[in-house]
Amino acid sequence: MNTTNIERIGMRAEFITWVGNITIVIKRGLQVHRNNHKTKLDSYKKADRSRHRRWREELEPRLKEFRYTLHLLKRSPLSVAGLLLVVSIIILAIAAPWIAPYGPEERNWHATKLPPSAEHLFGTDSMGGDVFSRVLWGARLDVGLAIMVVTVDLLAGVIVGGISGYIGGKWDEILMRVTDIFLAFPGMILSMAVCIVLGKSLTSIMIGLMIVWWPSYARLIRGQILAERERLYVVAARAAGASNRRIVFQHLVPNSIYPLLVAATLDIGNVILSAAGLSFIGFGAQAGVAEWGLMISDGRAYGFLQGSWWMVVFPGLAILITALAFNLLGDGLRDVLDPRLRR
Amino acid sequence: MRELAKSVRLRTYVIRRLILAIPVLFGVSVMTFTLSHIVGGPIGAVASYVQNEQQLHNPAVLDLLIKQHHLDRPLYEQYFYYLVELINGDWGYSRTGRQPVLNAIGQYFPATFELALVTTIISLVVGVAIGIVSAVRKDRPIDHVTRVFSLTGVSMPVFWLGLMLQFMFYYTLRISGLPYLPSSGRVDIFVALDYPLQTITGLYLLDSLLTGNLPFFLSSLHHIILPSLALSFTSLAMIARIMRSSMLEVMRQDYITLARSKGLSEKVVIYRHALRNAAIPTVTSTGLMFGALLGGATLTETVFAWPGLGKWATAAILTTDIATVMGFALIVAVIYVTVNLIVDLVYGFFDPRIRYG
Numbered sequence: 124m125n126t127t128n129i130e131r132i133g134m135r136a137e138f139i140t141w142v143g144n145i146t147i148v149i150k151r152g153l154q155v156h157r158n159n160h161k162t163k164l165d166s167y168k169k170a171d172r173s174r175h176r177r178w179r180e181e182l183e184p185r186l187k188e189f190r191y192t193l194h195l196l197k198r199s200p201l202s203v204a205g206l207l208l209v210v211s212i213i214i215l216a217i218a219a220p221w222i223a224p225y226g227p228e229e230r231n232w233h234a235t236k237l238p239p240s241a242e243h244l245f246g247t248d249s250m251g252g253d254v255f256s257r258v259l260w261g262a263r264l265d266v267g268l269a270i271m272v273v274t275v276d277l278l279a280g281v282i283v284g285g286i287s288g289y290i291g292g293k294w295d296e297i298l299m300r301v302t303d304i305f306l307a308f309p310g311m312i313l314s315m316a317v318c319i320v321l322g323k324s325l326t327s328i329m330i331g332l333m334i335v336w337w338p339s340y341a342r343l344i345r346g347q348i349l350a351e352r353e354r355l356y357v358v359a360a361r362a363a364g365a366s367n368r369r370i371v372f373q374h375l376v377p378n379s380i381y382p383l384l385v386a387a388t389l390d391i392g393n394v395i396l397s398a399a400g401l402s403f404i405g406f407g408a409q410a411g412v413a414e415w416g417l418m419i420s421d422g423r424a425y426g427f428l429q430g431s432w433w434m435v436v437f438p439g440l441a442i443l444i445t446a447l448a449f450n451l452l453g454d455g456l457r458d459v460l461d462p463r464l465r466r
Numbered sequence: 467m468r469e470l471a472k473s474v475r476l477r478t479y480v481i482r483r484l485i486l487a488i489p490v491l492f493g494v495s496v497m498t499f500t501l502s503h504i505v506g507g508p509i510g511a512v513a514s515y516v517q518n519e520q521q522l523h524n525p526a527v528l529d530l531l532i533k534q535h536h537l538d539r540p541l542y543e544q545y546f547y548y549l550v551e552l553i554n555g556d557w558g559y560s561r562t563g564r565q566p567v568l569n570a571i572g573q574y575f576p577a578t579f580e581l582a583l584v585t586t587i588i589s590l591v592v593g594v595a596i597g598i599v600s601a602v603r604k605d606r607p608i609d610h611v612t613r614v615f616s617l618t619g620v621s622m623p624v625f626w627l628g629l630m631l632q633f634m635f636y637y638t639l640r641i642s643g644l645p646y647l648p649s650s651g652r653v654d655i656f657v658a659l660d661y662p663l664q665t666i667t668g669l670y671l672l673d674s675l676l677t678g679n680l681p682f683f684l685s686s687l688h689h690i691i692l693p694s695l696a697l698s699f700t701s702l703a704m705i706a707r708i709m710r711s712s713m714l715e716v717m718r719q720d721y722i723t724l725a726r727s728k729g730l731s732e733k734v735v736i737y738r739h740a741l742r743n744a745a746i747p748t749v750t751s752t753g754l755m756f757g758a759l760l761g762g763a764t765l766t767e768t769v770f771a772w773p774g775l776g777k778w779a780t781a782a783i784l785t786t787d788i789a790t791v792m793g794f795a796l797i798v799a800v801i802y803v804t805v806n807l808i809v810d811l812v813y814g815f816f817d818p819r820i821r822y823g
Contacts, residue, residue: 200610201610201613201614201617300489300490300493301493303489303490303493304490304493304494304496304497306802307490307491307493307494307799307802307803308494308497308795308798308799309761309794309795309798309799311764312764312779312783312791312794312795312798313795315780315783315791316501316505316783316791319505319783319786320504320505392620392621396621396622396623399623400623400624400625400764400765403623403625403765404764404765404768404780404784405784416623419623419625419626419629423629427629427633428632428633428636428637428649429637430637430641432633435626435629435630435633436630439623439626439629439630442623442626443618443621443622443623443626446620446621446622446623447617447618447621449621450617450620450621451617454613454617
């Protein structure tokens, strides 16, 4: 920092130099401290440093790839929009209790079906609930549910697809026929049947969707592993004497996980759509719960085609925007992570 | 000679595929059988054969039905009888449709088929056009617009879009005293009474054209606009996406570069060389989409009160009418398997490189 700068910035620069001096002092002190113990710690440190270096060497390409991925992602405005939307939706969902002016099931029987105003941004529904607050609270239910479903199915898919793809043989045949049956069975009807058996509730919708969704992940990861299994680097690893476990976890899984992540991101949007659809038809939670699909169906039943559009429009927009956000992000990720389109 | 060899290969391929379909259908029947036992509630699978609520609470009738359908036998025997009945065409009784399940499917299927057909035509034409434009003008503003549009389509809650369309083209137009589009049903009931339709195929649009019943045709055309628009929005977005990415894939190929360097005009390169090769994935996905639509667009049919398979099944499942639900599941599985096979065959038609080995 030269003198002209210090003159110009004055106090702040002084502060900076002061901080700088202190750091120098602390650093020197540490050096002295280190030098004192040099002989004792020498051997340890050598080993430690070499381990550290090895780590860095191993991680370096991955980190570089990751940074490159971020760079590519930043270049595509649509993906950035998706990422920002996803982050803000999640923040809104988490912060709902502090942002929402009313509770999720708060009713005001003197203020039913009011159009949007300053008091009620999105108007009120047929029972006097504030639509704005209910949409915010709904994000917790819908997004949370979708993330749960996709996470569980991702795990199930990795287990089943991994067994199927790597062990192969008889297991592969059996597991794939099972997924065939699930895929041939109408998904909506299967989830509905599950909801009927378990009783109409959001948990049943969640379980129903989990049962419907896992086969596609299993197929995906199996296909990935089959494709990667014969690649040269796997052959090389096998020739170098790597164990099966090492090949699966060090080579196959990291190389097959990206398409799965893309599929999962895209699927969060789809699960939200399905869940909202199911609860729209009437398989969701009990009447009055702040869930988007249910809000739409309530709005439709009580005055939508008599002109009270806000009860239906806003929850629907929430579903659309949330699904769109995850789709934008997933779509961007796919372009970025697809090795064929990458460079 | 080569033609003959090809047709023989094709036949063996079809036969092999049909044989492969058997375990899938078998598995689906196991699933419907299991579900009908679980979902049937306290009285179990016999609910599939009950004709109305009175019978449901009449022990004498239930006993008779149990005897008749061998439901007092061990489970594996029950399943065997269930299969025999399925093959003989006794799929149970649909309380929602007030007729045997197979008859009900026959009644509701044409409505679903008609809707699926119109939807597919709309989305194929528009989707392919959007996909091509987007791919040819990659990374230009129009590409971004179409990408956002198609992503919006995939993210659209169809039932909500249906409601929005109803609001705009039914409610708003109606209160402003303008001509409006009907919000529900397949045809105006008064038109149907005044100009009764002679049923040939069950497709209202086609039948009314064939018999020269113009008022009926116009009314059913009016009725199909909104539901098919709502449905096609999602599917045309999907088609546009697939068309775009396969066009981009093809445009990178060497033969496109060759065609360009030969000095062919961009138009010829795109329409003659690229489009034909890029069409293949689109054909597949359109076929699968059509199959999915044939399985009943449950939500859209419910919103527009469209008397098709989807609405029938949804109404049934809400009243735990198990025979209907299981029949629906079976027919959808059959459609799925059939459509998959047809799509694979069409694939070979479009791409002569594919051999049915």
